[in-house]
Amino acid sequence: MSERQHLSAEARRERTVETVVALCGEEEPATLTTGRIAESMGVTQGALFRHFASKDAIWEAVVAWVAERVMARVAAAAEGVEDPLAALEAMFLAHVAFIAEHPGVPRLLMGQLQHPRPTAASRMVRGLLERYRRRLEGLLREAQGRGELRPAIDVEAAAAQFIGTVQGLVMQSLIAGDVGRIVDQAPAAFDLYRH
Amino acid sequence: MSERQHLSAEARRERTVETVVALCGEEEPATLTTGRIAESMGVTQGALFRHFASKDAIWEAVVAWVAERVMARVAAAAEGVEDPLAALEAMFLAHVAFIAEHPGVPRLLMGQLQHPRPTAASRMVRGLLERYRRRLEGLLREAQGRGELRPAIDVEAAAAQFIGTVQGLVMQSLIAGDVGRIVDQAPAAFDLYRH
DNA sequence: TATGCTAGATAGTAATCAGTCACTATCTTT
DNA sequence: AAAGATAGTGACTGATTACTATCTAGCATA
Numbered sequence: 001m002s003e004r005q006h007l008s009a010e011a012r013r014e015r016t017v018e019t020v021v022a023l024c025g026e027e028e029p030a031t032l033t034t035g036r037i038a039e040s041m042g043v044t045q046g047a048l049f050r051h052f053a054s055k056d057a058i059w060e061a062v063v064a065w066v067a068e069r070v071m072a073r074v075a076a077a078a079e080g081v082e083d084p085l086a087a088l089e090a091m092f093l094a095h096v097a098f099i100a101e102h103p104g105v106p107r108l109l110m111g112q113l114q115h116p117r118p119t120a121a122s123r124m125v126r127g128l129l130e131r132y133r134r135r136l137e138g139l140l141r142e143a144q145g146r147g148e149l150r151p152a153i154d155v156e157a158a159a160a161q162f163i164g165t166v167q168g169l170v171m172q173s174l175i176a177g178d179v180g181r182i183v184d185q186a187p188a189a190f191d192l193y194r195h
Numbered sequence: 196m197s198e199r200q201h202l203s204a205e206a207r208r209e210r211t212v213e214t215v216v217a218l219c220g221e222e223e224p225a226t227l228t229t230g231r232i233a234e235s236m237g238v239t240q241g242a243l244f245r246h247f248a249s250k251d252a253i254w255e256a257v258v259a260w261v262a263e264r265v266m267a268r269v270a271a272a273a274e275g276v277e278d279p280l281a282a283l284e285a286m287f288l289a290h291v292a293f294i295a296e297h298p299g300v301p302r303l304l305m306g307q308l309q310h311p312r313p314t315a316a317s318r319m320v321r322g323l324l325e326r327y328r329r330r331l332e333g334l335l336r337e338a339q340g341r342g343e344l345r346p347a348i349d350v351e352a353a354a355a356q357f358i359g360t361v362q363g364l365v366m367q368s369l370i371a372g373d374v375g376r377i378v379d380q381a382p383a384a385f386d387l388y389r390h
Numbered sequence: 391t392a393t394g395c396t397a398g399a400t401a402g403t404a405a406t407c408a409g410t411c412a413c414t415a416t417c418t419t420t
Numbered sequence: 421a422a423a424g425a426t427a428g429t430g431a432c433t434g435a436t437t438a439c440t441a442t443c444t445a446g447c448a449t450a
Contacts, residue, residue, distance in 0.1 A: 030225035113369045157383045164363020168355045174308040
């Protein structure tokens with residue numbers, strides 16, 4: 001049938017991770033099988049285990065990939081923005097844009113979080129969210145210090161709501177079945193959030 | 196070990212649904228097996244198929260159960276409350292309390308939503324969220340009419356954010372691994388939401 | 391061009407999945 | 421108490437799961 005494709009081990013690992021992220025946009029992460037991943041990248045199922053010790057190891061690599069990318073994107077967006085509220089807005093939009101590009105990411109992270117007992121991947125997700133939350137709280141406190149935010153505001157709740165607002169958009173897109181729309185709705189959502 | 200239990204068909208269906216809801220609080224709905232459900236309710240796996248035509252039929256019954264309960268709870272909470280903002284708060288707290296009692300519910304509904312092609316159960320979830328959103332938007336518009344809300348507010352986005360706020364709390368509880376805490380955090384979250 | 395290494399294919403494994411079915415225990419009705 | 425109805429058992433099926441042993445094709449270096 002088709003000729004063999006020969007990729008370097010590193011390139012194959014990279015392609016595997018990208019394939020998993022893409023597949024999570026189409027089906028439930030929990031039901032994703034190694035067979036499905038292999039098929040989707042045009043390789044036999046057994047070949048995956050030459051590059052990953054186990055399926056869990058694949059998830060680990062995927063979460064690491066996501067964590068690295070999302071933090072880089074969000075950090076780049078906020079970089080150099082003086083005003084903390086403007087920085088928050090830039091982060092919000094960058095976050096939403098990232099999700100629109102990779103619709104599988106929220107499901108993927110969510111899926112890891114609801115593992116009953118923590119795996120390496122789920123611990124990584126927790127760490128990512130922890131860092132993200134701290135960053136948000138820092139900016140919120142800074143904004144409070146500058147008098148741009150009511151001092152009475154519960155910073156912790158506000159940070160949770162930031163993530164919740166993104167979640168709300170994601171939920172809407174799941175219902176509508178149209179991920180692209182959340183980019184358009186994002187400014188209005190943040191506008192509401194700011195108040 | 197334990198003696199056999201003989202329940203009526205209706206009672207067994209009810210127990211099945213309750214078991215599934217409870218199990219969703221402990222593990223991923225997508226990985227839930229009929230064997231696991233049966234084991235958890237002290238019955239053999241084959242017995243389930245005497246009461247449900249298929250596994251999908253179980254999901255259908257579960258979603259129907261949730262939809263009925265959650266709407267009833269929320270409606271009861273808002274009943275007789277004159278002020279629309281106060282009604283929203285009552286709904287919010289009732290919603291959060293319901294989730295605290297049944298931590299599996301958000302995962303369950305989420306799981307149904309990310310089915311690639313709609314099943315009977317996923318259509319039911321969509322319908323539930325649609326009804327819920329309309330109810331929220333009605334109350335928000337009413338509050339706007341009474342001048343309790345800025346007229347500039349995007350009602351659709353505000354409704355999405357209401358659900359998003361709940362989602363944010365759920366997310367926090369997933370990270371913290373402590374569902375009970377969200378009840379305590381709920382008032383602060385709604386307080387933030389109101390502004 | 392010959393050699394050594396590695397990526398991938400092929401073809402397995404035991405375990406687990408949803409679903410079926412003949413049989414049995416239990417309840418209800420008479 | 422007898423009999424019909426029904427809830428539950430336990431052993432099965434074929435498909436699918438993660439994972440592996442063995443073989444083959446392609447690449448780089450000499």
